Amino acid sequence: MLYFVRVPVAIFFFIGISIIGIFACMFRPFNPDNTRLAARVYSWGGTRILGIKVKLHGLENAQNMPPSVVVANHQDNLDLFVCGAVIPKRTVSVGKKSLLLLPGFGILYWLAGNVLINRGNSQNSKTIMNASTEALTKGKRSIWVFAEGTRNKGENMLPFKKGAFRMAIEAGVPIVPICVSSYAGRLDLNKINSGTVNVKVLEPISTEGMSTKDSGQLMDECWHKMKQAIELLDQHQDG
Secondary structure, X not given: OHXXXXXXXXXXXXXXXXXXHHHHHOOOOOOOOHXXXXXXXXXXXXXXXXXXXXXXXXXXXXXXXXXXXXXXXXXXXXXXXHHHXXXXXXXXXXXEHHHHHOXXXXXXXXXXXXXXXXXXXXXXXXXXXXXHHHHHHOOOOEEEEEOOOOOOXXXXXXXXXXHXXXXXXXXXXXXXXXXXXXXXXOOOOOOOOOEEEEEEEOOOEOOOOOOHHHHHHHHHHHHHHHHHHHHHHHXXXXX
């Protein structure tokens, strides 16, 4: 019963904040900190409505963070509520152009300065990759990427795609892994306390001295570190 109350309220909250966010962003469109501020509001309200407790770890690794490529595991549409509280300053994300079709949120996502890509157009993707690299260097922004490319539904972490790691090497910036414990399919929204999700920011992985031919090695290193961290977080899912 509680589920059927929470979900509509969460949807209305999501749309309402999106509309308010659009008007707020009009006063400073494409500001690199719009994404973080909007995500904080989504997370603050969304987790409370759904009864999700989010425990944050390793936040010191994101404090005073230089421009970086932030890599996180992607589980569910609730990632916005779960991860919103840990997005570092001046961080934008890379998302599919189809996000523009989401009522309210799509326009907010664009005005917040995020990077939209067309996965079906390789030439456009290369252009976006160059724009992302420029944002890291000249724009002094960080880029948030779900390197799996699609949701893993809380099961084993999927293989990463190389784009994020090639981008980090070309820009000469570190990789900052953010790990979220396995929650998709494990939360019970019919309970007052739906469940606990652990989120941990790992230590940055340097790209110093690397060339693009090292992107595969960097990708594997990041994947294994995140896999190990997620397994440990899962062991303390209720802690």
